[in-house]
Amino acid sequence: MKEKKNTLKTPVRLGFERLKKEKIIGQVRNYALKGMIEPSSLTYKQKILLYLRDHQHQDEREEKQEDITQKGISKNVGISRTHLSRVIRSLSEQNLVKERLAPVEGHDRKMKTYTLTSQGLAIADRILDGLSEISLQLIQGDDEWTVNLSKVEDETNGELDLLKCISILEDKEEKKVDLQKEGIFEPVKMLENIPDIEEFYGREKELEKMNEWIEGNNSVMVVLGRKGHGASTLAAKFIDDLQERHVLWISLEGKTKERIKDKFSNFLEKIGSESEKIIDDLSSQKALVVFDDYYQIESEVVSFLNGFLERIEKNDPLKMIVTGREGTPVYERFYRTEHVEEGIVEELKISRLGQEEAKKILDKDIEEDALERIMMFTKGSPLLLKLLREGNKEKLCELTPWEEEQISLLMYLKTETKD
Numbered sequence: 129m130k131e132k133k134n135t136l137k138t139p140v141r142l143g144f145e146r147l148k149k150e151k152i153i154g155q156v157r158n159y160a161l162k163g164m165i166e167p168s169s170l171t172y173k174q175k176i177l178l179y180l181r182d183h184q185h186q187d188e189r190e191e192k193q194e195d196i197t198q199k200g201i202s203k204n205v206g207i208s209r210t211h212l213s214r215v216i217r218s219l220s221e222q223n224l225v226k227e228r229l230a231p232v233e234g235h236d237r238k239m240k241t242y243t244l245t246s247q248g249l250a251i252a253d254r255i256l257d258g259l260s261e262i263s264l265q266l267i268q269g270d271d272e273w274t275v276n277l278s279k280v281e282d283e284t285n286g287e288l289d290l291l292k293c294i295s296i297l298e299d300k301e302e303k304k305v306d307l308q309k310e311g312i313f314e315p316v317k318m319l320e321n322i323p324d325i326e327e328f329y330g331r332e333k334e335l336e337k338m339n340e341w342i343e344g345n346n347s348v349m350v351v352l353g354r355k356g357h358g359a360s361t362l363a364a365k366f367i368d369d370l371q372e373r374h375v376l377w378i379s380l381e382g383k384t385k386e387r388i389k390d391k392f393s394n395f396l397e398k399i400g401s402e403s404e405k406i407i408d409d410l411s412s413q414k415a416l417v418v419f420d421d422y423y424q425i426e427s428e429v430v431s432f433l434n435g436f437l438e439r440i441e442k443n444d445p446l447k448m449i450v451t452g453r454e455g456t457p458v459y460e461r462f463y464r465t466e467h468v469e470e471g472i473v474e475e476l477k478i479s480r481l482g483q484e485e486a487k488k489i490l491d492k493d494i495e496e497d498a499l500e501r502i503m504m505f506t507k508g509s510p511l512l513l514k515l516l517r518e519g520n521k522e523k524l525c526e527l528t529p530w531e532e533e534q535i536s537l538l539m540y541l542k543t544e545t546k547d
Contacts, residue, residue, distance in 0.1 A: 165258035167277070167294040172215050174255050175205050177224065179291055180244045181252035187243040191231045196241045206295060216242060224248035264293070265304040268372060277303075287414075315371065316398045318391075321379040321420070323364045330485040331362055334478055338366045342373075342416070342447060346474045347440045349447075350422075350463070352454040353478040355527075358510045359451040360420050362478060366449075367418065373447070374399055374415035380425050385432040407439050414445040422452035422462075433462035437472070480508025489513040490542055498541040505530070505538055516542055 170178075183196050194200045202212045219225040225242050232239045244252060260278040266288075275283040280293045288307065296305055341349050353359040367375050376395045378388060392406050399413060410417070419433065433450075440446060450462075454477060467473040481489075483499055486506075490513060494502070506512040515524050516538055524535050 165255065165262075167259070167262070167297045170255075170294060172205065172207050172211070173219060175291060175294070176201060176207075176212075176215060176219065177244065177248055177252040178255060179205050180225065180242060181249060181256070182289070184244055184249060186241075191233055192239075192241045193233050194235070196243060197232060197239050198242075201242065205291060219248070224251060259290075262303065264297075265302075267304060267306040316374045316395070317367075318395055318398065319367070319375065319377045322367070322377045323360045325361055325364045325368055330481055331358070331365070331478070334362055334476060335366060335369075337476055338362075341474055341476075342370070346471050347447060348437060348463070348467075348473045349449050349476055350473060351449060351451045351476045351478065352456075353451075354454055354480075354507065354509065355511075359478060361510070363418055363420065363449050363451050367416070370416065372414070374413060375418070376415065377418045377420060379420045380423075380429065381421055383429060384426065385428045388429070388432060407436065411440050411446045416447045416449065418449045418451070420451050422450050423456070430460065430462050437463055437467065440472075481510060481513070482508065485510075486513055490517050492542060492545050494542060494545055502538060502541050505534070 179201060180196065183193075186192050186196055195204065198209060198212055198216070201207075201216075202209045205212075207215070216225060216227070220227055223245055225248055226245050228241050228243070229238045230241045232241065256278050260276055262277040263274050264277045264280060266273055266275055266280075266283065277293065278290065281289045284307070288305070293305060296310055297303060338349065351359045351363055353362075364377075367377070374395070376391065378391050389406060392410055395415075396406065396409055396413075399415070437448075440448065463473045468475060480503075483503060486499065486503060486508060487494060489510060490502075502513075502516070506516065512524065512528065515527075519539060521532075521535050521539070524530065524538075525532065530538075
């Protein structure tokens, strides 16, 4: 009869396992303390420690998020579920990660979740220190700047996290990341009631000034024009070409302070922000908020926008455009002369369209005398020129003080072409 193998752990065997465990932990500690760590040399164990470090706040939450389940870790670290199970088990045995069965958002049953032990957190901090000595070049359009690898998430306003950046650098010889080519920035755009821009003529100088403003330090641009001169359409065109910012468009017609704050909250939620300090959080986002049609609005909205302006500082990532009417009385404005003088607010006054743009809208090569008379009536308003082209007498009568005879004259003048 075969002698049964003794599976009891002797003191010698227990001592061996303790030494083995301490040796493994020591290796991880020593590796993290060697100084600069190359991203390409990071193991899955170290990546998981870094990942869980960013989610350590969930250790205090009763209900966890899926991010710290095996499914969430596998997806975000880029490791197969099978391989992850083995790595997690090893980290748990080394007392670097603790496993807990807990309720998870969106799931009916409890699931296994993972957070760092105090020892695991200390080692993750050391690994991060090793990465902090690495400089990285970020490229976005024509801009290029140097950042610390360990601070890349803060420097990109959360658009590029550390692990994603490490993954990109593993396949590169140079420590450079082109954010657009890598598809890092995917802007959120909430554009309810934005004007249609199928037709857009001229305004090259205005668009150039807006592009200079968005790259500068001034926080707010106020676009002023007569009714129908296209201030809203100009802002819509500018946004259509803007690829590097989140955008929120708010039409002020009929809006209350509370409805604007609700818009802010929904916008931040879509971006992925969980902060309860709406204004502070919004001002820290690389975003553009457009308040359209600042005209005859409630006093509480004027006060709210004034308070919002006072909270925005020069060089904040957030930018704001307000479209309004030229000639709005000073006492109805949300900003003061000193805001313009101090460079916080920049005014952009749009003028009437020229004759060449008017001919493009009318889609006719009109005789010079006839065109001059049309321009005299319409003042180069894109809206009125479009209505004239469409022959919309009813709308022209509604929007202008013109008599029916004057409108009929304009309809005749537009037929006076050079053909």
